[in-house]
Amino acid sequence: VIGDRPTAVLAHGLGGSSDLPIPYTYALIGAAWALTFTFAVVALAWRRPRFDAAKPGRPLPARITTIVDAPATRWTAALVTLLLAAWVAVAAVIGPQDGSNPLLGVFYVFLWVGLVALSLAVGPVWRAISPVRTLYRLTPPSRRDAPSAYPPAWGYWPAALGLFAFVWLELASADPGSLAAVKIWLLLYLGVTLAGTLVFGTRWCARADPFEVYGVVASRLSPLRRNVDGRIAIGNPFDHLPSMPVRPGTVTVLAVLLGSTAFDSFSAMPQWRNFVDAHADSVPLGAVAIRTVGLLVFIAVVATTFSLAARATGGVDRRTRRELPGRMAHSLIPIVIGYVFAHYLTYLVERGQQTVIQLFGLHAEVGYVLSTHPTVLATLKVCFVVAGHIAGVVAAHDRALHLLPRGHQVTGQLAMMFVMVGYTFTGLYLLFGG
């Protein structure tokens, strides 16, 4: 008997199938390329730093900057997004209360992956369209000074916590497909972000809104940027990358992003699922607790290995050594973005279509353009991972030349290269399915 009952959803809270594992040969070729490039960069590449965040990009026509910065453009973008958010909220309340509600797709696909793609293409857009910022701008407190100054020591830590809360809901909680859970999460997000903004002003959005910080991270790899004079310019993303602000928590933000993506594919492995099933009854809170610990371990491993590798050099004093992980952190961005796209591209393209169809009640069919071409998809995945790795290695090499004293510039970056190769091999292994 086939019943069209409400379909509860499991994987990623969105249901449907997940990607095929990449073929063994693809993983091997990707790994070989990653090794080759790392070797080539360390041994043969340039010996003088080339990239500089202060180097201005090639300015685009002034008209573009004028149009983008015009209050009319800003208000239109902000208000359209606010209306869309309101539409999603209405759909979340009066729409079907099951897996076919568009809220899930908006949350897991558009907010998590779509925003990254958009920020990578055109820059940190969440700053311009964030519904919280728009609401704040519409209220009187925004025209006064903020009651308190944001404590600099907090840095990006609140955002790291927010990002962890997101990946926890998606990968560790009891039912990521639960509409109620997503609604509670979003209400908490709105509450915390609005309250923080009322207390600390928009600096709270810039430092503590997980989506804004994620967008800033992705935007550092964008060819589009602003010159010092505010002109919109196009330039080498490697010059743009080092402009990632170094604040307390920067490394943690990146570790949450990379660690959670790796945990995502790890948790699909049957060995892990058997382990969770076997031990779920013997620990308090069961499977949720085990998955939470697993997620935390993945994040901690990334944060620890990266920090140790960045510090593993001779010829620097203690204070400089402590600063090294933060100042190298931007080189993780391409690895994170490459890995995120390798994982979630099908989600963005196919679930994205599904979400738009659900959101506006369209009578259209989802085109499974990637799933039906597994070879193309596998090639794309390996290309994303390897390209991210190469860009990460290049950025790390250049920054090492900047930071490390002469005589330690080659040996001082070996540990970092080793760790990056480790990330990429692990990533390919997980995409290959273990």
Add this chain to the structure above:
Amino acid sequence: VTTLKIIQTLTAFTAAALITAGCGGSTSSDSASTPSASAPASTDAPQMSDQQNPPTRLVIDVTIKGGEVTPTNAQYQSAAKELIVVRINSDVADQLHVHSNPEHTFNVEPKSGQSFQFTVDVPGKVDIELHQLNKTIATVTVQ
């Protein structure tokens, strides 16, 4: 000169990579066989929709007894548009969810000899899950 050296090194490595990859590929291609799907019992084949059964199909036998599910987290291979049959002996009512694109849902009743059949058209890894017991029976890799 340095550029030339880099290019030479890269070419050498690529060649090495391709050779390694080629070797690995030829040994590991154990074709999309269907483990434990050997017995397509034709006697109690469900008469549901398919007029023309494809020559091959995947049969998964499931037992639900006293809250225990066998198998769990099993791995199977299948091909797109190939018939997949899940035969269930159960002592409780539950719901069978097939996380394919689009999804399938079947009601499991507390009785023996039920079978449910479906095809998966879009390649991917498809979880077959029991909703109430919250257990994944199997993941079918549909090529």
